[in-house]
Amino acid sequence: MVNTSRRQASRKTPAKPRSKKKPAGVSARGVVVLVATRKGAWLYHGDPARKTWRPSGPHFLGHIVHHMVLDPRDGRTLLAAAKTGHLGPTIFRSTDFGRTWKEALKPPAFAKPPDGASVAARSVDHTFWLTPAHGSEPNVWYAGTSPQGLFRSEDGGVTWEPFSIINDDAKYREWMGAQQDGTPDGPKMHSIIVDPRDPKHLYFGMSSGGVHETRDGGRTFAPLIGGMEVVEGFDKSVITYHDPHCVVMCPSNPDRLYQQNHCGIYRLDRPSTTWERIGRAMPAKIGDIGFPIVAHPYDASTAWVFPMDGASVWPRTSPGGRPAAYVTRNAGKSWKRLDNGLPARDAWWTVKRQAMASDMRDPVGLYLGTTSGQVWMSRDEGEKWSCLASHLPEIYAVETALLR
Amino acid sequence: MKVLIPSPLLSYTRTNRVEAEGATMAALLLDLDRQFPGLRFRVIDEQDRMRPHMRFFVNGKQVYDLGLELRPDDSVHIVQALSGG
Numbered sequence: 001m002v003n004t005s006r007r008q009a010s011r012k013t014p015a016k017p018r019s020k021k022k023p024a025g026v027s028a029r030g031v032v033v034l035v036a037t038r039k040g041a042w043l044y045h046g047d048p049a050r051k052t053w054r055p056s057g058p059h060f061l062g063h064i065v066h067h068m069v070l071d072p073r074d075g076r077t078l079l080a081a082a083k084t085g086h087l088g089p090t091i092f093r094s095t096d097f098g099r100t101w102k103e104a105l106k107p108p109a110f111a112k113p114p115d116g117a118s119v120a121a122r123s124v125d126h127t128f129w130l131t132p133a134h135g136s137e138p139n140v141w142y143a144g145t146s147p148q149g150l151f152r153s154e155d156g157g158v159t160w161e162p163f164s165i166i167n168d169d170a171k172y173r174e175w176m177g178a179q180q181d182g183t184p185d186g187p188k189m190h191s192i193i194v195d196p197r198d199p200k201h202l203y204f205g206m207s208s209g210g211v212h213e214t215r216d217g218g219r220t221f222a223p224l225i226g227g228m229e230v231v232e233g234f235d236k237s238v239i240t241y242h243d244p245h246c247v248v249m250c251p252s253n254p255d256r257l258y259q260q261n262h263c264g265i266y267r268l269d270r271p272s273t274t275w276e277r278i279g280r281a282m283p284a285k286i287g288d289i290g291f292p293i294v295a296h297p298y299d300a301s302t303a304w305v306f307p308m309d310g311a312s313v314w315p316r317t318s319p320g321g322r323p324a325a326y327v328t329r330n331a332g333k334s335w336k337r338l339d340n341g342l343p344a345r346d347a348w349w350t351v352k353r354q355a356m357a358s359d360m361r362d363p364v365g366l367y368l369g370t371t372s373g374q375v376w377m378s379r380d381e382g383e384k385w386s387c388l389a390s391h392l393p394e395i396y397a398v399e400t401a402l403l404r
Numbered sequence: 405m406k407v408l409i410p411s412p413l414l415s416y417t418r419t420n421r422v423e424a425e426g427a428t429m430a431a432l433l434l435d436l437d438r439q440f441p442g443l444r445f446r447v448i449d450e451q452d453r454m455r456p457h458m459r460f461f462v463n464g465k466q467v468y469d470l471g472l473e474l475r476p477d478d479s480v481h482i483v484q485a486l487s488g489g
Contacts, residue, residue, distance in 0.1 A: 084412055086457040087412050088455050090442070121451040124450070
């Protein structure tokens, strides 16, 4: 185990005491990095030192894979959300790290509206987000789709059903907006978060459509947008105008959420319902626009972002062609640039909302998947970066899991 | 009747020519899904609409209506349209 006090002493900004206990032996375990791309999926199996990586792939070459997640509850169920340019969306499932895959018998699909329904019929273009449910609900998963829809599987991803009231609720459908209110690749349901203390307490984000919360297992949902800003000239009381890009809950303090929004970086400490724009403390030249945000697994004061250029026509590239992550170690009071090892200039890639992840090791490892098909990793919480893989297709998502 | 299967669906059928039956296009697709589970949802969405980049031809003529009646000696082609790079 790494000597935490020595490691903290070496930092310029001391970290706050950590509140979540690390699992025993966590740092002797290897990490698997799950990479979902526009043209297939890859797995990278790391050794315990996280220095050598054994690639596995491509899986589903030519499929658009939006998300691939390993179930932390059983350590072996792997789900991949896929479609192709021609074929409709589906979910593939493996229990042997991708040696064999089986397709879901019933992928996420919207219900047909009853005759006389006030909302139009919709079809799932792709499943965008996968979240394993609460630890007390083995084999239960949630999925978020484009256009925005929420689905649930109770059999490890084999069959999926529409979940909760929101898919066909007239008010929610209004808040989801139309195609032109979403991202260029279609409006998304994302950031489905399960409170580890209560399986009925969920959050999700919609781009567009705001952040929402249920405390009754999806019977009712309510918006949670206090303090969030919208594009200048628009009315922030209109839910449709809110565009959270990524929302995360701190594993070490489930009452703390961080959010990277189209309009800034935020923190929310429950029971408050008002987000605080902590991105104001970012350097003015960089700004606080981006897509991903990652919470430290053991320290709720620490979070990482990867800013992008949101000026003029929204180039969505690293500002100035100089990629960098930024970290706060004091819950957003200040930020530090982390670019050691990343290209110093002329690098015009960025990182999408699902493509930045941490592992559960100590020191925590960080992983970036770029729009130019590289995977970068850091073994020391972002202090130094190295390239793990190159020449992949455009990367949509990066997730990690500890090997057992 | 004979059905020509496009390459993206070969993971289901393993061959590009299969036999299936149905009095309508809808019934034919249900029979294909019975033989090759999962195939139908990849080409027809949950609102029974043909997916945007899939095309269906009967005896060389493109069709758009799943209610279209078929005869046993019809030839059906399922074709992938262009969908970008």
